[in-house]
Amino acid sequence: MVSVPNGATLNKVNLDYLDNCIEYFENKKKIYLALDNDEAGKNLSKELSRRFFNKSCFVVEFLDKKDANECLVTYGKESLLKCLENAKEILIDGVSTLSDWEDDFDDFCLNGAKGGFTTGIKSFDEVFSTYTGQYIVVTGSPSSGKSDWVDQMCIKYYEKYGWKTAYASPENKPNSIHAHKLMAKLCGEWIKTEEQLKSNWIGNAKYIISDAFKFVDLERYSLEEVFLKAEQMIFNFVF
DSSP, rough: OOOTTOOOSSSOOOOOOHHTTTGTTTTOEEEEEOOOHHHHHHHHHHHHHHHTTSEEEEOOOTTSSSSHHHHHHHHHHHHHHHHHHHHHHHOTTOOGGGGGGGHHHHHHHHOOOOOOOOSSSSSHHHOOBBBBTTTOOOOOSHHHHHHHHHHHHHHHHHHHHHEEEEEGGGGOSSSSHHHHHHHHHSSSSSOOOOHHSSSHHHHHHHHHHHHHHEEEOSSSHHHHHHHHHHHHHHHHOOO
């Protein structure tokens, strides 16, 4: 058993002392972290588990009490043993176990996989649906209509779910060309006359395109710059 010499602080975690004794943990297969059940203790627990990244770390929770002493005084020594037995392993970021999504697992067993989001185009929806958080690659031979099909999907997702879209598409510059393609898919016809431009339905379509579709304009496109613009749009345009 090792005690933290300077306690846990909320704003800054000082682990200088750990450098002097880190070798004591090298041959340990399991490390139990029994810290105060407050924000400072949880913060220290997170930082310690990060330092012991190649070990199995378990967090000991003291029921509804702040620390081991309160738990001992209130519930007795047997309760401390139970707390140790029920310690929860700290999982690696991006890694989960069945207990983390047990409700979803039970629902899958009883009802099967849930359907994803669809476009409303029956022939396509029968073979494909999507979920938020996915990265989708649309591939095919040059000039086979990949970009046009993606535009069609985005229009349909807007119509069905109100989803907004941000485009980083240098091949569709200038933006008027891209907006014209989107407008044709939204309205069902190409806009070619002044009479069409003055109509109310075109006015409504312009509003939809302006509200739901944003166009990233960069002198040089890179993933870093595109992701930065995406973050800004999520904040400013409620994507």
